[in-house]
Amino acid sequence: MNxxxxxxxxxxxxxIALFVTVLFAFPVYWLVAIxxxxxxxxxxxxxxxxxxxxxxxxxxTLFRDGDVWAVWNSLVTAGISTVLAMLVGTLAxxxxxxxxxxxxxxxxxxxxxxxxxxxxxxxxxFLLYVSWNLVDTYVGLIMLYTAFNIPYVTWMMRGxxxxxxxxxxxxxxxxxLTRWQVLRKVVMPMARGGLFATAVFTFIFAWNxxxxxxxxxxxxxxxxxxxxxxxxxxxxxxxxxxxAMSVLGVLPMFVVVATMQKFIVRGVSMGAxxx
Amino acid sequence: xxxxxxxxxxxxxxxxVAPAVFFILLIGLYPFIKLIIASFQxxxxxxxxxxxxxxxxxxxxxxxxxxxxxxVRTLLxxxxxxxxxxxxxxxxxxxxxxKIPFKAALISIILLPTIISPIVAGATWRLMLDQRxxxxxxxxxWLAGTDVKLLWTVSASLVWPAILIAxxxxxxxxxxxxxxxxxxxxxxxxxxAAQIDGASWWMTFRRIVLPAIMPVMFIAVLIRAxxxxxxxxxxxxxxxxxxxxxxxTLSIYAYQMAFREFEISYSAAIAFLVxxxxxxxxxxxxRRVEVSR
Numbered sequence: 001m002n003x004x005x006x007x008x009x010x011x012x013x014x015x016i017a018l019f020v021t022v023l024f025a026f027p028v029y030w031l032v033a034i035x036x037x038x039x040x041x042x043x044x045x046x047x048x049x050x051x052x053x054x055x056x057x058x059x060x061t062l063f064r065d066g067d068v069w070a071v072w073n074s075l076v077t078a079g080i081s082t083v084l085a086m087l088v089g090t091l092a093x094x095x096x097x098x099x100x101x102x103x104x105x106x107x108x109x110x111x112x113x114x115x116x117x118x119x120x121x122x123x124x125x126f127l128l129y130v131s132w133n134l135v136d137t138y139v140g141l142i143m144l145y146t147a148f149n150i151p152y153v154t155w156m157m158r159g160x161x162x163x164x165x166x167x168x169x170x171x172x173x174x175x176x177l178t179r180w181q182v183l184r185k186v187v188m189p190m191a192r193g194g195l196f197a198t199a200v201f202t203f204i205f206a207w208n209x210x211x212x213x214x215x216x217x218x219x220x221x222x223x224x225x226x227x228x229x230x231x232x233x234x235x236x237x238x239x240x241x242x243x244a245m246s247v248l249g250v251l252p253m254f255v256v257v258a259t260m261q262k263f264i265v266r267g268v269s270m271g272a273x274x275x
Numbered sequence: 276x277x278x279x280x281x282x283x284x285x286x287x288x289x290x291x292v293a294p295a296v297f298f299i300l301l302i303g304l305y306p307f308i309k310l311i312i313a314s315f316q317x318x319x320x321x322x323x324x325x326x327x328x329x330x331x332x333x334x335x336x337x338x339x340x341x342x343x344x345x346x347v348r349t350l351l352x353x354x355x356x357x358x359x360x361x362x363x364x365x366x367x368x369x370x371x372x373x374k375i376p377f378k379a380a381l382i383s384i385i386l387l388p389t390i391i392s393p394i395v396a397g398a399t400w401r402l403m404l405d406q407r408x409x410x411x412x413x414x415x416x417w418l419a420g421t422d423v424k425l426l427w428t429v430s431a432s433l434v435w436p437a438i439l440i441a442x443x444x445x446x447x448x449x450x451x452x453x454x455x456x457x458x459x460x461x462x463x464x465x466x467x468a469a470q471i472d473g474a475s476w477w478m479t480f481r482r483i484v485l486p487a488i489m490p491v492m493f494i495a496v497l498i499r500a501x502x503x504x505x506x507x508x509x510x511x512x513x514x515x516x517x518x519x520x521x522x523x524t525l526s527i528y529a530y531q532m533a534f535r536e537f538e539i540s541y542s543a544a545i546a547f548l549v550x551x552x553x554x555x556x557x558x559x560x561x562r563r564v565e566v567s568r
Contacts, residue, residue: 010374010375010376013370013373013374013375014375014376014377016370017370017371017375017378017381018381020367020370020385021381021384021385024384024385024387024388024444024447024448025384025385025387026410027388027399027400027402027403027444028387028388028391028399030399030402030403030410031395031398031399031402034402042408043408044408045407045408046413047408047409047410047413049410087294088294088295088298089295091291091292091294091295092291092292092294092295092296094291095287095288095289095291095292096292098288099284099287099288101288101289101291101292102292106292106296110295110299112554112557113299113303115501115553115554115557116303116307116550116553117504117505117526117549117550117553118505118507119505119507119526119529119530119533119546120310120529120546120547120549120550121303121306121307121310121546122530122533122534123310123533123534123539123542123543123546124305124306124307124309124310124313124543125302125306127309128305128306128309143298143301143302144302146298147298147299147301147302147303148302150295150298150299151299154295179284179287180287204390207392208392208393208394208508210392210393210394210507210508210511211507211508211526211530215534225392225394225395225508228394228395228398228512229394229398229511229512232398232401232512239402239405239408242398242402243398243402246395246398246399249392249395250390250391250392250395253390253391253392254387254390257386257390258383261383
């Protein structure tokens, strides 16, 4: 806050900030580094800090054994459920904001669904899925992720839709647009930023899920989180497989977050302020 | 036909919420009702008896030491991890409010751990803390000058610190991001006026900064507290609740009961207890927000 920032203090701050950054980044580096190490380097003692060359054998093994399907499964289930949850949740949010549908009760009931720990309802859902033959299917996981993300989407989109001036919608209706057209041509474009931010988090929640995937998948629709934990054996642990699969599982996240960074920072802070 | 239906406000508004309500009823409410019924029954996977046995399962809860230990463990873990994340996140936010070269780049790197799934975070820290091939023991050895081989994820006295490190590493950036956003909105002029008036650091913090960041901080703490209370993924990857039951959290215990020991009715009673406790806490917390507004 000093008007004249002396160069020394600037550098001191930069040094501390850099040190902290390295501290947080190093484990990620280590994970990536191991995935590119040769088998000898992975089990070298003392540990090899910088792999001598990029060794793709860990990844090749995953591709050869077909383990990468797990990443594809995560992509399909998280992707489709995000689209569904966004659609269903946004419509509900619009109705709650503009028509006060269900008063406060409906919105509170919807958000309270989010609070329930997954493990608590896991077994009843498992039984339900067994009787419906939905265990180990795409449809099963997609339905579950959709249902669990709808409360979040509704809650977040409620805040964004509240910010859209109602006059805009009114004048559009005077111009002869139907309710449905107003929703598509006025509300959706106005809430674009909010839609992106919410979609990113919805995707992350589904992508990172472990409990449901663990319980509801056997051999067909195994997601990458289940696959990673599967490599931890009691006899031997496959470090190179674990690290390579983890990197494949983290990569899409980095891409999503890097391209959506602008929306995310705003989304997080706004969602928090609005509660 | 569809057009006139959509143009009708009353139909329209209910049509919009219908899919959301349907999904939640299907996968939210149904299991919940099933849970309550099962908790009064006597179901296990090995026999077909489904007799009602009243409150027997709930009575068993009261005398289940393993359950209460897991609850205490979970609460302790929350009570230790949350303040650490909050304070570290705040300090980072204060640091990054100042002018720093390459600020944006550094912030996005610091946020990396939060994006990663808890499963991968757990796997990463198992790699980091591996007794022989992990860099952490290597660094400690350098500092100590002798070969140190700490059994981070195996030895009973080190598992909790190991999990705590991973947890703090993953979620401090989340706190940092929220508090950074909140602190950026604090009125600068007010702060400068307070400085001119000679207010102490503590006074400025308590009277100006804290009230301004309180709403965000409250939500951040609530979100993290709920997450910590049901922590499963991270602990599962790092220790699976072991050694023995040393790191068995509430969620892990519930999982073991339902999917390893197939005590279906009893695990339903546990689940119901957890949902009940959470509802009480969250309702109380949210009421406090309402009051403070």
